[in-house]
Amino acid sequence: MFIIAGLGNPTLQYEGTRHNVGFDVIDTVARKYNISVDYRKNRAYIGKGIIAGQKVLLAKPQTYMNLSGESIRGLVDYYKVDEESQLLVIYDDVSLGAGQLRIRKKGSAGGHNGIKSIISCLGTDIFPRIKVGVGEKPKRYDLADYVLGHFSREEREMMEEGYGHAAEAVEMIVAGEIDAAMNEYNRKVKPKEG
Numbered sequence: 001m002f003i004i005a006g007l008g009n010p011t012l013q014y015e016g017t018r019h020n021v022g023f024d025v026i027d028t029v030a031r032k033y034n035i036s037v038d039y040r041k042n043r044a045y046i047g048k049g050i051i052a053g054q055k056v057l058l059a060k061p062q063t064y065m066n067l068s069g070e071s072i073r074g075l076v077d078y079y080k081v082d083e084e085s086q087l088l089v090i091y092d093d094v095s096l097g098a099g100q101l102r103i104r105k106k107g108s109a110g111g112h113n114g115i116k117s118i119i120s121c122l123g124t125d126i127f128p129r130i131k132v133g134v135g136e137k138p139k140r141y142d143l144a145d146y147v148l149g150h151f152s153r154e155e156r157e158m159m160e161e162g163y164g165h166a167a168e169a170v171e172m173i174v175a176g177e178i179d180a181a182m183n184e185y186n187r188k189v190k191p192k193e194g
Contacts, residue, residue, distance in 0.1 A: 001079050002051075002174050004029065005044075005059040007068050007091040007114040018134035019147040021092045021159065022114075023060050025132060028163040029170050030058055042074030052175035068114040069121030076122065083122050088173055089129045090166060091115060092147060096133025098155045099162025101185040103130050103169060105178060128178055130166055134159075 006022030014020050030037045035049035037058050045060045057079060061071035076083050091114055096102055106126040109116035119125045135155060137146040151159055165185055172181035 001081055002054050002056045002086050002088065003059060003072075003075055003079065003081055004056055004088045004170060004174070005061065005068075005072055005075070005090070007065060007089065008060060009064050010062040014148065016150055017148050018092055018094075018151065019065060021132045021134060021163075022090045024159070025090045025130070025163050025166045025170075026058050026060050029167045032167050042078060043071040044075060046075070052171050054174045056174060065114040065117075067117055069117035069119070072118050073121040083124065083127045085128075087127045088170065089115070089118060089127060090170075091129065091131060092134045093131035094134055094137050094143070094147065096131060096135075097158075098133055098135040098151070099158035099160075099165075100133035101130060101162060101165055101169060102133070103173070103178065103182045103186055104128070128173055130169055130173075132159075132162055132166055 006026035008014065008020035008023035026037060030047060033049050033051050035047040035058055037045050037047035037060060039046050043061060043063050045062060047058045049056055059075055061068045063071045076087060081087060091112060093102060105128055108125060109119055134147070137143055169181045169185050
């Protein structure tokens with residue numbers, strides 16, 4: 001069993017915000033592999049399916065971002081998975097351009113409260129993750145206001161492309177090809193010339 005957890009905030013007011021791209025990627029993966037993520041367990045919406053011949057559990061924690069680790073700890077314990085090799089966390093990153101990916105095998109929270117919570121609850125920062133760029137915060141913007149804001153139409157197109165790439169990266173990682181996924185997606189994307 002491989003747990004693939006996308007981070008976000010529950011309730012309609014947060015739908016489509018920068019902080020909810022983890023949920024958006026899970027929705028993209030769920031559509032691609034025909035997995036229903038509608039069952040509640042361990043304070044998350046979950047759905048089981050098969051990706052790259054492996055059993056997977058897609059999860060959208062419903063604890064709000066800052067307590068994501070509580071839900072993920074419960075899922076890791078219940079399904080007895082090894083977080084270092086059978087957990088993949090997907091979340092937003094304000095240091096990357098809209099739709100760009102950065103895949104890592106481990107790392108610090110980098111100021112992300114959802115990841116801070118997961119590291120605290122698991123007692124380790126060694127777990128694979130896919131960071132999805134949401135664009136850098138403009139100067140004089142409050143970070144919380146920025147990540148809880150919505151994308152422009154142009155950004156939304158870049159994000160949709162990024163979600164598709166993230167879904168492809170998920171398949172590679174589940175298949176044991178995280179290094180190949182890093183080589184493929186950890187590149188700077190050149191802006192399109194208009």
